[in-house]
Amino acid sequence: MNEFDLIARLTRALPANASVVAGAGDDCAVLDGGRPGHYLLLKTDAVVDGIHFTAEAAPEQIGHKALGRCLSDIAAMAGRPLAAVVTIALPADFKVERVEGIYAGINRLAERHGVAIVGGETTTNPERLLLSIAVLGEVARDKCILRSGAREGDALFVSGELGGSMAGRHLDFEPRLAEGQWLAAHFPIHAMIDLSDGLAGDLPHILQRSNVGAELLARAIPISRAAKVRARSAAGAKPPLLAALSDGEDFELLFAAPGGQAVALLDGWKKQFPDVRLSCIGRIIKGCGVKLRDKTGLHSLETHGYVHFA
Amino acid sequence: MNEFDLIARLTRALPANASVVAGAGDDCAVLDGGRPGHYLLLKTDAVVDGIHFTAEAAPEQIGHKALGRCLSDIAAMAGRPLAAVVTIALPADFKVERVEGIYAGINRLAERHGVAIVGGETTTNPERLLLSIAVLGEVARDKCILRSGAREGDALFVSGELGGSMAGRHLDFEPRLAEGQWLAAHFPIHAMIDLSDGLAGDLPHILQRSNVGAELLARAIPISRAAKVRARSAAGAKPPLLAALSDGEDFELLFAAPGGQAVALLDGWKKQFPDVRLSCIGRIIKGCGVKLRDKTGLHSLETHGYVHFA
Numbered sequence: 001m002n003e004f005d006l007i008a009r010l011t012r013a014l015p016a017n018a019s020v021v022a023g024a025g026d027d028c029a030v031l032d033g034g035r036p037g038h039y040l041l042l043k044t045d046a047v048v049d050g051i052h053f054t055a056e057a058a059p060e061q062i063g064h065k066a067l068g069r070c071l072s073d074i075a076a077m078a079g080r081p082l083a084a085v086v087t088i089a090l091p092a093d094f095k096v097e098r099v100e101g102i103y104a105g106i107n108r109l110a111e112r113h114g115v116a117i118v119g120g121e122t123t124t125n126p127e128r129l130l131l132s133i134a135v136l137g138e139v140a141r142d143k144c145i146l147r148s149g150a151r152e153g154d155a156l157f158v159s160g161e162l163g164g165s166m167a168g169r170h171l172d173f174e175p176r177l178a179e180g181q182w183l184a185a186h187f188p189i190h191a192m193i194d195l196s197d198g199l200a201g202d203l204p205h206i207l208q209r210s211n212v213g214a215e216l217l218a219r220a221i222p223i224s225r226a227a228k229v230r231a232r233s234a235a236g237a238k239p240p241l242l243a244a245l246s247d248g249e250d251f252e253l254l255f256a257a258p259g260g261q262a263v264a265l266l267d268g269w270k271k272q273f274p275d276v277r278l279s280c281i282g283r284i285i286k287g288c289g290v291k292l293r294d295k296t297g298l299h300s301l302e303t304h305g306y307v308h309f310a
Numbered sequence: 311m312n313e314f315d316l317i318a319r320l321t322r323a324l325p326a327n328a329s330v331v332a333g334a335g336d337d338c339a340v341l342d343g344g345r346p347g348h349y350l351l352l353k354t355d356a357v358v359d360g361i362h363f364t365a366e367a368a369p370e371q372i373g374h375k376a377l378g379r380c381l382s383d384i385a386a387m388a389g390r391p392l393a394a395v396v397t398i399a400l401p402a403d404f405k406v407e408r409v410e411g412i413y414a415g416i417n418r419l420a421e422r423h424g425v426a427i428v429g430g431e432t433t434t435n436p437e438r439l440l441l442s443i444a445v446l447g448e449v450a451r452d453k454c455i456l457r458s459g460a461r462e463g464d465a466l467f468v469s470g471e472l473g474g475s476m477a478g479r480h481l482d483f484e485p486r487l488a489e490g491q492w493l494a495a496h497f498p499i500h501a502m503i504d505l506s507d508g509l510a511g512d513l514p515h516i517l518q519r520s521n522v523g524a525e526l527l528a529r530a531i532p533i534s535r536a537a538k539v540r541a542r543s544a545a546g547a548k549p550p551l552l553a554a555l556s557d558g559e560d561f562e563l564l565f566a567a568p569g570g571q572a573v574a575l576l577d578g579w580k581k582q583f584p585d586v587r588l589s590c591i592g593r594i595i596k597g598c599g600v601k602l603r604d605k606t607g608l609h610s611l612e613t614h615g616y617v618h619f620a
Contacts, residue, residue, distance in 0.1 A: 003432055006406065010413050014427040015420040019392050029428030031393055033448065035345040044395040044444050046433050082329050083341055085354040087397075087442040096316065103320050110325040117324040118339030122313055123356050127437040132397040134354050134444030138343065 025209070026147050027076035027194055028137065039144050041079045041137035045069040049091075049128035053171065059101025060108070061171035062131065067106045069196070070135040071113060071175035072251045076194040077146070078184030079139040081177065083116040087132040089125035102131065113177055143184040145255070150191040150210035154256035154284040157265070159276055162199055162250045163243035164226030170249040180253060182272055187265050192255035199281075200245040200301055202254060203290055210256075213287035216301070218294035221245070222279045245301070256284055335519070336457050337386035337504055338447065349454050351389045351447035355379040359401075359438035363481065369411025370418070371481035372441065377416045379506070380445040381423060381485035382561045386504040387456075388494030389449040391487065393426040397442040399435035412441065423487055453494040455565070460501035460520035464566035464594040467575070469586055472509055472560045473553035474536025480559040490563060492582055497575050502565035508558040509591075510611055513600055516566065523597035526611070528604035531555070532589045555611070566594055 011024040021030040021039055028041040047053060047066045057065075067084060074081045086106060090099065110117050115135070159176055176194070183189050191206045199221070207214055218241060227243035238246070257265055262280050269278040285291075290301040321334040331340040331349055338351040357363060357376045367375075377394060384391045396416060400409065420427050425445070469486055486504070493499050501516045509531070517524055528551060537553035548556070567575055572590050579588040595601075600611040 006409065007432055009406070010409065010432075011429075013417075015417050015425060016428075017392070017424050017426045020426045020428060023426065024429035026429075029393060029395065031426075031428065031446070033343055033345060033350065033392070033446075034348060035343060038344060040343065040350075040446070042393060042395055042428060042444070042446055044397050044429070044442070045431050046397045046399060046442065048399060048433055048435055050436070051434050082327070082343070083339060083352060085339065085352055085444055087354050087356045089356060089358060089440060089442075096319070099316065099320065107323075107325050114327050115325060116327045116330045116333065116341075118326075118330060118341065118352060119321075119334035119336075119354070121355050121442070122317055122320075123358055124361050125358055125435065125438070125440055126360070128435070130399060130435055130440060132354070132356065132399075132431070132442035134352075134395055136341070136350070136352055136446060 022146060027073040028079065030077070030144060037141055039139050039141055041074055041077055041139055042134070043070050043073045044132060044134040045073070046130060046132040048130045057171055059098045060105035063102040063105025064109050065171050066131040066133050067109050068173060068175050068251065070133050071177060072194040074135055074137040075175050075177045075180035076192050076253060077139055078143050078180045078189070078192065079137040080181065081113060081115045081135050081137045083118045084110065084133055084135045085118060086120035087123070088120065089123050089130040091128055092126045094129070113175070145184055145189050145192040147191050147193050147206045148209035150206050150212050150256035150284045152212060152284055152286050153259050154190055155259040155262040155280050156214060156254070156256055156282045156284065158199065158222065158252055158254045158279050158281050160250065160252040161222040161224035161277060162195070162252065163240065163247045164224045164230050165247055165249040167226040167230065169226065173251040175251065176253045179273055179276065183255065186268060187257050187261055190256045192253060195250040195252045195254055196248060198246040198248040198250070199254065200290065201248065206254070206256065207288060207290065213285045213289050213291065214282055215285050215291045215293055216282035218292055220279055220281045222277055259283060332456060337383040338389065340387070340454060347451055349449050349451055351384055351387055351449055352444070353380050353383045354442060354444040355383070356440060356442040358440045367481055369408045370415035373412040373415025374419050375481050376441040376443050377419050378483060378485050378561065380443050381487060382504040384445055384447040385485050385487045385490035386502050386563060387449055388453050388490045388499070388502065389447040390491065391423060391425045391445050391447040393428045394420065394443055394445045395428060396430035397433065398430065399433050399440040401438055402436045404439070423485070455494055455499050455502040457501050457503050457516045458519035460516050460522050460566035460594045462522060462594055462596050463569050464500055465569045465572040465590050466524060466564070466566055466592045466594065468509065468532065468562055468564045468589050468591050470560065470562040471532040471534035471587060472505070472562065473550065473557045474534045474540050475557055475559040477536040477540065479536065483561040485561065486563045489583060489586065493565065496578060497567050497571055500566045502563060505560040505562045505564055506558060508556040508560070509564065510555040510600065511558065512564060516564070517598060517600070523595045523599050523601065524592055525595050525601045525603055526592035528602055530589055530591045532587055569593060
């Protein structure tokens with residue numbers, strides 16, 4: 001049973017109440033906290049030594065990644081993060097300096113995005129470090145973007161460049177909070193997700209929730225330099241396109257917007273975020289599943305994203 | 311360096327923003343989410359296999375305890391829990407049935423208290439199970455009870471009975487949510503905390519935040535049957551009063567209210583919660599620290615609560 005099967009089984013019948021606008025199954029939970037015109041967002045995520053980072057990672061990077069993963073999910077709802085709480089589970093031989101370094105990484109990223117760190121829990125996990133962070137955010141009701149609104153005729157966009165994240169970017173990515181908020185403020189974005197499991201792994205989440213399919217243009221997919229370098233230099237490494245589709249931990253935004261707005265959106269983005277690439281990588285079609293168009297024709301995409309455990 | 315020293319060091323300079331009413335250092339963080347007349351509450355807590363429960367614990371009990379600890383903190387602010395997110399970190403040899411049992415325990419407690427479970431994260435922690443839960447709650451602004459408001463002349467009260475929790479209660483306690491809300495609705499409660507580290511460990515948190523001291527009456531402290539049984543039957547076990555002061559994981563409410571209201575409060579509680587004992591155990595005095603009055607006189611209390619790691 002893989003992670004997705006287990007989660008599907010566990011989330012079949014979760015307790016709900018009148019505050020729940022969207023529960024498990026989107027980037028964040030969406031809650032009606034009673035403030036007119038606004039929703040609350042709630043998200044938790046964890047990083048574990050040996051799974052999400054190795055001993056070589058600087059403590060600041062570990063803290064950055066742990067908070068950044070949650071902020072990336074807030075970004076995918078076009079939300080604004082308010083506050084975070086941090087659970088840090090420490091191995092028996094922990095060094096105070098390392099814990100302080102982790103907090104320094106959390107705090108620096110939090111400060112940059114105006115997030116308050118409002119408490120947490122320190123406990124023991126004898127064999128390895130584990131960090132679990134929960135973030136509370138907010139979003140205007142009419143700007144909140146779910147995974148479920150993609151429609152036939154939408155164009156598909158992705159920020160940044162994909163693949164090869166393990167070479168370093170997975171530890172120092174910047175959550176696309178400003179980008180997500182700007183998109184929702186200026187364009188009718190129909191669906192959005194952040195890429196944690198790879199384009200081939202995460203696009204299907206939008207498609208299933210929206211009851212549509214997608215056609216990707218192979219040559220339009222932005223491939224990171226790291227993925228290209230690795231393909232050239234490492235024996236047995238994935239070809240660059242496959243890396244871009246399936247490596248995971250890109251923490252970029254993937255979104256669908258009306259095809260007729262594509263030019264205006266690409267132009268507006270370039271002015272607003274000149275240092276962040278935006279690519280139109282395909283379109284939403286009838287049906288289901290992902291098709292990839294390359295110079296040899298149209299193929300059903302069988303590549304799956306990164307599955308955290310099998 | 312123990313847990314409290316480490317936390318003190320980590321929380322010296324946490325990022326804040328305009329939404330923070332009370333950050334780290336109370337039972338929950340208190341946030342202004344923009345809803346007139348209301349505050350949001352945010353809390354995270356974790357339980358770890360071998361630290362907070364053993365292999366003998368039923369999976370339902372593990373889930374119950376993980377969520378119950380957070381709900382107990384919401385109770386201590388007189389708050390109402392809205393929603394929770396769950397991070398479950400699974401060992402390599404996890405059984406799906408056990409994970410489902412843990413979720414069953416979480417869900418049953420959540421349903422009883424109207425809490426929505428709105429998502430979470432499933433990850434790997436190869437050697438042992440770890441559960442980290444974050445709860446979002448709410449409270450009316452004029453009913454939110456911090457640790458910091460105790461005043462000279464207040465009476466000190468504790469719900470339930472203390473000590474001996476390890477015999478079983480630490481796995482099946484009921485968070486005192488109804489009690490906390492009722493207290494705030496009917497009496498001017500000055501300060502409140504939930505007892506996780508024992509009366510002797512947690513009372514000082516109220517005292518330090520409120521800049522006052524306390525005098526406890528030894529014979530008024532409600533000692534659990536489990537603590538008494540253990541004192542009689544286990545060689546080297548703590549005397550019952552010491553167990554009640556220091557065992558920890560009672561998850562009862564400790565609060566301070568004007569001495570003049572003590573009789574009305576005890577009477578009202580008895581009518582409202584006939585099955586839950588309420589004891590007036592002492593009073594708030596000038597100065598600092600905890601003094602214990604027994605038949606031999608007045609003693610400075612040196613007993614510390616349970617410290618999670620040393």
